[in-house]
């Protein structure tokens with residue numbers, strides 16, 4: 001992507017972004033793929049995910065995930081076992097320590113909000129599990145019960161966010177690492193938990209002891225593309241910097257990262273499945289469906305150490 005437009009914009013207008021550099025993308029031959037936007041996401045049709053995928057079909061799906069950062073499927077009918085089997089194609093399941101698991105399947109984390117609840121899970125911009133020593137590769141979120149309207153999920157592309165920065169800032173960030181933590185979100189002293197009705201849906205504060213240091217710029221192993229790897233949910237500071245010193249640069253990066261051009265807002269329907277690459281996206285669950293129940297099943301898959 002060109003670095004010609006590097007400002008966040010003035011108060012009223014933003015400079016247009018160049019199209020992302022798609023490189024030498026091979027066509028997809030085993031399913032139909034339609035872009036969700038020029039910059040992030042793709043809708044895949046013509047695949048029944050309840051059936052075992054051939055190696056060739058899985059490889060194309062995995063490539064689509066790497067190239068588009070989040071992929072969406074409609075009209076899938078998945079039992080929990082089929083959801084688990086699909087997730088295992090992407091890698092070993094990274095059992096979430098904090099979300100209440102499904103009663104029968106500990107591999108499945110419940111993303112649940114009842115009609116009487118106020119707080120939702122994932123209601124701030126974040127990257128799942130970035131506090132793990134080895135951050136998760138992907139999450140597979142499947143809709144089980146939805147409000148009649150609302151409860152969308154918004155994704156932003158961390159590769160596009162990185163590519164739109166100036167070469168000077170890219171160089172600076174390339175030399176930095178950042179500290180990520182689960183403590184302030186899921187730990188015993190978490191204000192977010194204490195001041196909300198998430199108790200019972202978010203568990204095990206005593207397990208929120210992770211602090212991990214990761215490069216601020218992640219290079220994707222499949223595409224070689226670089227992505228910005230800091231997020232407002234779990235990043236605490238730059239490694240070797242204080243929180244106060246880090247706050248200004250992180251605030252700039254977060255504001256930049258949230259540009260609407262980098263985003264796609266996904267509207268769930270019964271049978272929808274979203275799979276996102278955790279290393280190259282952020283997401284946020286929109287909490288606009290007061291008085292309605294929403295239940296999705298999430299499985300997160302392990303990745304490899306970031307480089």
Ligand code: SIN
Nearest residue numbers: 111121122152153285
């Ligand atoms: C999550 O943060 O993984 C949940 C997203 C959602 O509920 O839409």
